[in-house]
Every structure is written in C-alpha cells, then in structure tokens.
Amino acid sequence: MKFATYGAVAMATAMTAFAPAVVMAQDLVLSIGSRGYGGMVERNIEAFEAANPGTSVEWLKVSDVPGDSRKLYVTGLTAKSPTPDVFAIDVIWAGEFAQRGWLEPLNDYLSEEAIAAYNPSFLSAATVEGKVFAAPLYVDGTHLFYRSDLLEKYGIAVPKTWEEVISASKTVMEGEGNPQLYGFVSMWAKIEGLFMNWLSFINGNGASFFDADGNVAVNSPEAIAATQTMVDMLYEDKIVPDSILTMRPDDARTLFQQGRAVFLMVQDFVHAPLSAEDSPVAGKFDFTRNPYFEGHEDAHSTAMGGWLLAVNANSEHKEEAAKLVEYFTSYEAQLAAAIDENRAPGRTDVYAAPEMAEAALIQKFGENYAVGVVRPSAITGSLYPRVSEVMQTEVTNALHREKTVEEALNDAAAQVNSILGK
Amino acid sequence: MSRTMSLERRTALTGIGFVTPTVLIIALILIYPIIQSVVLSFGQSSIDGSQPYQFVGLKHYATLMGDGRFWNALGVTFTFTALSIPLELGLGIGLALLMNESFKGKGLARLAVLFPWALPTALNTLIWRWMYNSDYGLFNGVALQSGLVDRPINFLGDEVLAMGSMVVVAVWKTSSFMALIILAGLQSIPRDLFEAGRMDGMSKWQEFTQITLPLLKGPILVALIIRSMDALRTFELPFNLTDGGPVNATESLSLYAYKVIFDFLDFNFGAAVVVVQFLVIFAMSLIYVFALRNKD
Structure with missing residues (x-):
C-alpha cells in the first residue's frame, strides 16, 4: 500500500520533470543542478547550439541536493524514459548506474585522446568492464577552512595535523571565552558527508576502506584510533558542539560564516558563500588540506567528490548527446569554467594551461586533489x-557512544562483508 | 412489518448503487497495488524488468525476521503511536469541550485550533525543525537567555529527546483533528439530557463522565482508528524532522521501507517490509472494528 503510494508520487514527479511536452527531432534535454556548474551551463549550451545548427538544448534544472536528483533519475531511468538525454551524476553513482545498464558507453563516441585527458581516478569510478560510461565534469573535494584572523591573534601556525587542530581549537576557545564559539564544525549528521568525513579521518591515520588485498579494513587499529579521535573531539576535548551530529554541510557552513567556529571541514563549494561581500568572515578565513595524524604526512586525506556527465542509454539522440558531453568536457570549456567560475576541471591537461596561473584558488584546491581519497563506489557498484x-x-x-568505537567498526565490517557477499 | 422490510431493502439497494463506483475505483487503485506488493515480496525481480520474476517464497520475510533494523523500526512505530495517540485524545477532548462552549471570539479560537491541522505535515515539520535547532532555534534561544540551561539542548540529536520532539509535533498537529471529530459528536448530544441531569442534581464532572463521555464513544473510536492508522504509517514527520536519526532512533516502518526501496532500490525486500506493515495496520483496524461493534 505504502509502496504504491510512494511509487505513484515519485512517478508523477518524474513524469513532470522527464517529459517535456513536445520533443523535437533534434531537441536534447540536459539535466544538471543550477548551483553545481554555475553560469557555465548556459554559456556552454549557447556555444554548443551555435556550433551545431539544428540542435537545441533544453536545460532541466534539477535539485542540487544529490539525494533528491538521484531519486528523480532512478525513477525515470527505471521506466526507461528517453529523457533527459544527458545528465550530471555524482561520482558515487557512476558504477551503480552503469551496472544497471542505464548509461550509454562513451567509447564509440569519444576519441581515445579525449578519454585519456580525463582525471584518471574519476575515470576509474565511471569505468565498468573496460568501458567508460561518463565523462568527468568537475572535481569537488573537501578542505579544512580556518579563521586566519583568530589563528594570527593567538600566534598559531596553520595546523597540519589533527593534534594541532585540537590544541589550536582549545587555545582559541579559552582565549576568546565566548561560549557561543566552537572549535571545529563539520557535517556529522547521518549523511553521505559523514562517510566522506570519516574516510578523511581514517585515511589521515594510514587506514583505508579496503586493504591492499581488497579485504574490508574498516575496523583496522588505525581506523579505530582515528574514529576515537572524532568521538573524543566531542566528549573529551569538547571542541565540537553536540549539534554537529545533526549538521549537514550548509548548517556547519552557516555557523562558521557567523563567526561561531574556528575550523570547518566540508566541500569546497562553501568558498563562494564564505567569501561573498556580505559574509561576516569574508577576508578572515583561508583553507588548507584536510589534516592528517602525526607521522602520516603522505596520507591521502582529501575526501573527493565531483560530477560527471553521462548519456541516457534510452536516449533517442545518442550521437548528439555524446557531442554535448564532449563539448562540456572539452579543453576550452573546462578552462573557461576554471578561470571564470572556479570549477576544478575534470581533465588533467587543463591544469597545465598558462592561463591557469591566474586561477590561484583552483590551483590551490587542485594541489590537494593529488592527495585525494575516492569513496569505494566503483568496487561496490550497485551495493x-x-x-x-x-x-x-x-x-x-560510535559518535553517540551507543557502541564503543571498536564494537561499531567491527559491526560495520561484518555488515559490509555480508552485503558484498564476502 | 413487510412494508418496513421492503423500504429497508430499497434503501439498501440505493445505498449499494451509490457505493459501487467508489468501491470499484478503490479496488483498482488500492487492492491491485496491495496484491502487487505481496507478489513482489515473495519473489526476486529486477527493477527495470530485464530479469524475469523468480519466486523465492519466504526468503525476504526470513531476512526480515533477522533484521535488527526492521525490529527497531517496528519498535519506533509502536512507541510513537503509543505515546502520541493518548496525548492527542486527551488534548482533543479538552479542545472540543472548549470549542463547544459559547464565548466571545469562538470563531477565531476554532480557526486557531484548526490551523496546525490545515497546514501540510512537511511544512509544519520544517518549522518545528528550526525551532528545535540547537544553534539557532527558538527553544534553545529562550532557554539559554533565561538561564534555564547553560548548554544548548540538542533536541533532535538525542535519542530520547528526538522521539519526544516528534511526539510533540504530532500532538500539536493532530489534536485539532481529534477535536474536530469529537466536537461533531458533542453537538449531536441532545441538550435536554444535560437539563435532565441538572434537575437530578448532577455536578459538572458527573455530567461529563455519565452523559458526555458515553455518548462520545462512537466519535472517539472513529478518531482513534483514523489516527492510529496514520501514526502507524507515519512518514513525513520523521523524514523531514530527523531523517530517522539520531542513528535509527526515530526511523519508522514507512521510512525504513522508503529507504530500502528508493535508496537501496531493493523493491522485493522493501515490499516485504510494506506487507508486514500492512498486516500490522490491518490487525489494529480489526481490533478497533470489534470494539466499535460491541459498543453498539
């Protein structure tokens, strides 16, 4: 009964979004959120239409909340809807969508040189059985944002390790004596962002989701120690507010923006609102790579996210759709997006462009993407x-102290193994 | 005698004539999906129909029995229902009695009482979520400034408080619905019963327990049935207020089924969750229907 109700509601939503009244022979429907790729979407569409007379592109503005657009896609794709022809997918969906047969392989449409230029770790997330199912559009990592004015006031160097973040937080909190000021905020609500955060912590301590032999290693001693630090930040060091357990990225960003936190670890998209003219912390903050634990300088602690463009396997205009993907991910378009819109390119050759010297922000973000950690989505696929x-x-x-860290991670390992059939 | 019988029969026939189209439509849009859900729950199929349906018997139900998250969701659903329904009923009766009195501004008061019920649950819930917020919320703002607490209370981040917060929103919203049904019942009680009672020297309390309540049993049971069914399939409230958190402390059966179906895309297992939920609600309705029948 419930099932039917949800189905009906979701289908109705999907149908409104997926079925433009009249689809002309050469009309492409491109689905992408309006915040994610900013003003580049409109510019690219105009340039593409000018270069391909007879083809017009309709921009379907879907939600920028990944969970919401995912539901829309899943319902439409399950029903084999031919639209949207091209859609933006979160890097963690690529493996699953490809496995389910919803995406058109791009190998027949894109040249080998074009494919070779894409960011390899993103390409691997979109490669299933040797075929490329999506092209990287832009990269979005997480960073540690900090209040440069406060650190300077107390003569603290920009922290590199978690130990330094914790002691810096304590110094500033004690010095300011403001009960409304917290040390560290982040997205620790039970959302995907928490998993990203946790991966940053454990990788920063030399642990990883799978070990070198491909076994689930979420309960390794290093992972347990790193997770314990998260718990201690809440209850022992008290540099993190209880409310962090209900915070999503924008909740944490808002607190930081109101000047109520020293450190913030979320995705890079917060840089734009934080530095906006009316932002209380504009000019008073900076960012650095995600911290690691002492002795793990080489740790990959930058949790990576990002978006790819894919072609609907049921599209009636696959050829044109692939052309659109090719245009959005071309050298010129990606360079323009980097310089004018601060979107980190999904292809590696753009970073070497001479114009990129001026895009200091992207360069700085990009450096840390080299120490990125990608979520285990390609291996786990539809699971x-x-x-x-x-x-x-x-x-x-573990964060609620319902279980000890060890119990929680042992339970997690057992469940992941059973899901993966190991 | 035979005249009244035929009149009754005629009335019955007219009634059946009126009801048939509705029953047919309900059968199409309700019975069919129920059957379909049962079929899904006994098999394994791919969501796009590329793999043929395979009958797997009770496999999904067996998994369900060993699934801690399912039992948690069932417990959450029952706890929520058991906590919210009595409160709603008590408050509902109180509000109905108030609204039944004549006083200045009665119309305005009725409107105010109905307001929470008129707003969509999702909207209500978002408003409450802001008020509960531990960093910007109204409640913490007042509590901190008045010195009642020295540390913000994390209403939605604590397992017990989160359930309590959810119950408060439900009671706030649906007491007025209970009140509405009970008010209708109140107004159908003949005035002369109270007059007779007063002549016999009944106190106000005796009037309430011996005249009002017994005559309200019907409407109260109807309100209880509707609200219990609602509470047993509560979805928008936890979905918008807590998303089932912290951990899974407020994850109702509907929310769990939704996650299994739309996040994990496991339609068969999700159908099993839904069928069990259907059986629970069905059993609950049967109990009420029996209760109703005995009272008449």
Missing part, C-alpha cells in the same frame, strides 16, 4: 548505497 548507509549508521553509533 554502494547500502555500504555507505551501514558506515553512516555505525559511525553515528
């Missing part, structure tokens, strides 16, 4: 949502 959900639940159990 990824379950794996992520288990990790979110068990890490939350």
Whole structure:
C-alpha cells in the first residue's frame, strides 16, 4: 500500500520533470543542478547550439541536493524514459548506474585522446568492464577552512595535523571565552558527508576502506584510533558542539560564516558563500588540506567528490548527446569554467594551461586533489548505497557512544562483508 | 412489518448503487497495488524488468525476521503511536469541550485550533525543525537567555529527546483533528439530557463522565482508528524532522521501507517490509472494528 503510494508520487514527479511536452527531432534535454556548474551551463549550451545548427538544448534544472536528483533519475531511468538525454551524476553513482545498464558507453563516441585527458581516478569510478560510461565534469573535494584572523591573534601556525587542530581549537576557545564559539564544525549528521568525513579521518591515520588485498579494513587499529579521535573531539576535548551530529554541510557552513567556529571541514563549494561581500568572515578565513595524524604526512586525506556527465542509454539522440558531453568536457570549456567560475576541471591537461596561473584558488584546491581519497563506489557498484548507509549508521553509533568505537567498526565490517557477499 | 422490510431493502439497494463506483475505483487503485506488493515480496525481480520474476517464497520475510533494523523500526512505530495517540485524545477532548462552549471570539479560537491541522505535515515539520535547532532555534534561544540551561539542548540529536520532539509535533498537529471529530459528536448530544441531569442534581464532572463521555464513544473510536492508522504509517514527520536519526532512533516502518526501496532500490525486500506493515495496520483496524461493534 505504502509502496504504491510512494511509487505513484515519485512517478508523477518524474513524469513532470522527464517529459517535456513536445520533443523535437533534434531537441536534447540536459539535466544538471543550477548551483553545481554555475553560469557555465548556459554559456556552454549557447556555444554548443551555435556550433551545431539544428540542435537545441533544453536545460532541466534539477535539485542540487544529490539525494533528491538521484531519486528523480532512478525513477525515470527505471521506466526507461528517453529523457533527459544527458545528465550530471555524482561520482558515487557512476558504477551503480552503469551496472544497471542505464548509461550509454562513451567509447564509440569519444576519441581515445579525449578519454585519456580525463582525471584518471574519476575515470576509474565511471569505468565498468573496460568501458567508460561518463565523462568527468568537475572535481569537488573537501578542505579544512580556518579563521586566519583568530589563528594570527593567538600566534598559531596553520595546523597540519589533527593534534594541532585540537590544541589550536582549545587555545582559541579559552582565549576568546565566548561560549557561543566552537572549535571545529563539520557535517556529522547521518549523511553521505559523514562517510566522506570519516574516510578523511581514517585515511589521515594510514587506514583505508579496503586493504591492499581488497579485504574490508574498516575496523583496522588505525581506523579505530582515528574514529576515537572524532568521538573524543566531542566528549573529551569538547571542541565540537553536540549539534554537529545533526549538521549537514550548509548548517556547519552557516555557523562558521557567523563567526561561531574556528575550523570547518566540508566541500569546497562553501568558498563562494564564505567569501561573498556580505559574509561576516569574508577576508578572515583561508583553507588548507584536510589534516592528517602525526607521522602520516603522505596520507591521502582529501575526501573527493565531483560530477560527471553521462548519456541516457534510452536516449533517442545518442550521437548528439555524446557531442554535448564532449563539448562540456572539452579543453576550452573546462578552462573557461576554471578561470571564470572556479570549477576544478575534470581533465588533467587543463591544469597545465598558462592561463591557469591566474586561477590561484583552483590551483590551490587542485594541489590537494593529488592527495585525494575516492569513496569505494566503483568496487561496490550497485551495493554502494547500502555500504555507505551501514558506515553512516555505525559511525553515528560510535559518535553517540551507543557502541564503543571498536564494537561499531567491527559491526560495520561484518555488515559490509555480508552485503558484498564476502 | 413487510412494508418496513421492503423500504429497508430499497434503501439498501440505493445505498449499494451509490457505493459501487467508489468501491470499484478503490479496488483498482488500492487492492491491485496491495496484491502487487505481496507478489513482489515473495519473489526476486529486477527493477527495470530485464530479469524475469523468480519466486523465492519466504526468503525476504526470513531476512526480515533477522533484521535488527526492521525490529527497531517496528519498535519506533509502536512507541510513537503509543505515546502520541493518548496525548492527542486527551488534548482533543479538552479542545472540543472548549470549542463547544459559547464565548466571545469562538470563531477565531476554532480557526486557531484548526490551523496546525490545515497546514501540510512537511511544512509544519520544517518549522518545528528550526525551532528545535540547537544553534539557532527558538527553544534553545529562550532557554539559554533565561538561564534555564547553560548548554544548548540538542533536541533532535538525542535519542530520547528526538522521539519526544516528534511526539510533540504530532500532538500539536493532530489534536485539532481529534477535536474536530469529537466536537461533531458533542453537538449531536441532545441538550435536554444535560437539563435532565441538572434537575437530578448532577455536578459538572458527573455530567461529563455519565452523559458526555458515553455518548462520545462512537466519535472517539472513529478518531482513534483514523489516527492510529496514520501514526502507524507515519512518514513525513520523521523524514523531514530527523531523517530517522539520531542513528535509527526515530526511523519508522514507512521510512525504513522508503529507504530500502528508493535508496537501496531493493523493491522485493522493501515490499516485504510494506506487507508486514500492512498486516500490522490491518490487525489494529480489526481490533478497533470489534470494539466499535460491541459498543453498539
């Protein structure tokens, strides 16, 4: 009964979004959120239409909340809807969508040189059985944002390690004596962002989701120690507010922006609102790579996100759709997006462009993407949502002290193994 | 005698004539999906229909029995229902009695009482979520400034408080619905019963317990049935208020089924969750229907 109700509601939503009244022979529907790729979408569409007379592109503005647009896509794709022809997908969906046969392989449409230029770690997330199913559009990592004015006031160097973040937080909190000021805020609600955060912590301590032999290693001693630090930040060091357990990226960003936190670790998109003219912290903050634990300078602690463009396997205009993907991910378009819109390119050759010297922000973001950690979505494929959900639940159990860290991560390992059939 | 019988029969026939189209439509849009859900729950199929449906018997139900998250969701659903319904009923009766009195501004008061019920649950819930917020919320703002607490209370981040917060929103919203149904019942009680009672020297309390309440049993049971069914399938409230958190402390059965179906895309297992939920609600309705029948 419930099932039917949800189905009906979702289908109705999907149908309104997926079925433009009349689709002309050469009309392409491109689905992408309006915040994610900013003003570049409109510019690219105009340039593409000018270069391809007879083809017009309709921009379907979907939600920028990944979970919402995902539901829309899943319903439409399950029903084999031919639109949208091209859509932006979160890097963690690529493996799953490809496995389900919803995406058109791009190998026949894109040249080998074009494919070779794409960011390899992103390409691997979109490669299933040797075929490329999506092209990287832009990269979005996480960073540690900090209040440069406060650190300067107390003569503290920009922290590199978690130990330094914790002691810096304590110094500033004590010095300011403001009960409304917290040390560290982030997205620790039970959401995908928590899993990203946790991956940053454990990788920063030399642990990883899978070990070198491909076994689930979420309960390794290093992972347990790193997770314990998260718990201690809440209850021992008290540099993190209780409310962090209900914070999503924008909740944490808002606190930081109101000047109520010294450190913030979320995705790079917050840079734009934080530096806006009316932002209380504009000019008073900077960012650095995500911290690691002492002795792990080489750790990959920058949790990576990002978006790719894919062609609907049921599209009636695959050829044109692939051309559109090719245009959006071309050298020129990606360079323009980097310089004018601060979107980190999804292809590596753009970073070497001479014009990029001026795009200091992107350069700085980009440096740390080299120490990026990608979520285990390509390996887990269609099981990824379950794996992520288990990790979110068990890490939350530890953060709420419902279980000890060791119990929580042991339970997580057992559940992930059973989901993956190991 | 035979005349009244035929009149009754005629009335019955007219009634059946009126009801048939509705029953047909309900059968199409309700019975079919229920059957379809049962079929799905006994098999394994791919969501796009590329793989043929395979009958797997009770496999999904067996998994369900060993699934801690399902039992948690069932517990959450029952706890929520058991906590919110009595409060709603008590408050509902109180509000109905108030609205039944004549006083200045009665119309305005009725409107105010109905307002929470008129707003969509999702909207209500978002308003409450802001008020509960531990960093910007109204409640913490007042509590901190008045010195009642020295540290913000994390209403939605604590397992017990989160359930309590959810119950408060439900009671706030749906007491007025209970009140509405009970008010209708109140107004159908003949005035002369109270007059007779007063002549016999009944106190106000005796009037309430011996005249009002017994005559309200029907409307109260109807309100209880509707609200219990609602509470047993509550979805928008936890979805918008807590998303089932912290951990899974407020994850109702509907929310769990939704996650299984739309996040994990496991339609078969999700159908099993939904069928169990259907059985629970069905059993609950049967109990109420029996209760109603005995009272008449």
